[in-house]
Amino acid sequence: MLKISLTLAAVLILAATADQAAKPAEPAKPAEPAKPAEPAKPPKKESKTNTKKEQKKEKVAKRPKKKESKSDPDPKPPVKNEKTKEQKPAQKIKEADEIAKAKSETERLSILNAYAEAKSKHDTIELRAEIARLKLEKELLSEKMAHAAATQSSNKMDQIAKYTAEKEELTRESTLAKLEAEKLGAELKVLQADSSMKTSGLMAEISEIEAQKKRDNYANADPVYLDTPLKKKGALVISDRRIPFNGPVTSTLADRVTTRINYFNNKDPKKPIFIVIDDSPGGSVMAGYRILKAMEGSEAPIYVVVKSFAASMAATITTLAEKSFVYPNAIMLHHQISQSFTFSSMNLTEQKENVEDLKKWWARLADPIAEKMGITSDEFIEMMYKKTVTGDWTEFGDDAVKLKWADYVVSRIHETALLKNPDAKIVAPTTTRSAAIENGLTPAIDDNGNHYMILPRRNPKDLYLMHNPDGFYRFK
Structure with missing residues (x-):
């Protein structure tokens, strides 16, 4: 309906404009044959210019002529003035005719122009109607767009308001959640602080208990250093200046x-x-002789203590020490020096030289022992073989003191260096086997399944003064 009404309004407007344009065109009907109105426009301009020129000429003609100056040296002859007087009326008539023609031409051109204008209006009425219709449609579209924009803006405002409300609600909830989290965090910190304090207290108690236990592992005493370590009733006091001597005598020991x-x-x-x-x-x-020489060269007195068993080279070191102490049930053993020739071939001369080396070593070791006993080396050997057929002379500690193999029998030994509880840290007990390993020996099993210890490689000139009746110590 709106489109139909707009179309009717446009038609009415165009009809009114067409009527107005048709009215001034009626007097121009006789001029219809002269259709090309547009080419006639340039003459219109010329006619205007012509009329202007004619008007100027008329003005000039109406002006009073100047009197000729008396001082003119060459006055025109009277004959020429008469001619000009005769020519003036004719010129005026000519000019009047031209003016009349120009006026008629001007009227004709104006009529043509009016006709052309009316025809142009008539020809463009449909276009103007279309333009008017398009303008109305444009206005309608503008109104629709404005209405749509207003509606969209309203919807957007509603959405923005909705989103703003949701955002505020979320912000509120987030703030509440944050405050709740902060509250929980504060409560957690309080709990952690309480727990930490309790834990710290418990750890402090544990540390105190552990420290007390560690402290209990140490004796409330200091090592005792005595110039005369043997006290009354046979008690020997040993300080922390002690050197363990266990296992076979090797270079490592x-x-x-x-x-x-x-x-x-x-x-x-x-x-x-x-x-x-x-x-x-x-x-x-x-190796034993090196220990003896270190003992002799020591400025501090060196005392040897035998608690269990000292044989061969260990017994020699005990007997030749500055002072030696033994338990009464400790065992000492002396015998001749010996050498094994297993897996080696020697001719008689080499064997003779080897025997001579044995005698020299025996003299260096046995002579001082025999001298201390108050006998000769030969007597010492003879007494060995009187005791046993193998020559292994064994005595208990108290009898060894009588033979001057040792100096003092002790009833007890006070180890003042042992200030730490030995059970605080489990340590494998020191045995002959473990001491042998520490001294460079290697455990092995022979073809018969017997365990034995492999002695370190011997120096070619070295000898062994060792009690080894069961062959537990062997050379590889």
């Missing part, structure tokens, strides 16, 4: 003993040093 002798001498050259033998079957003559 000799290194361990001699380095400690040197250390204790450098630390204090006056306090006694104790070499404590728990169990040693003897061993290398060269």
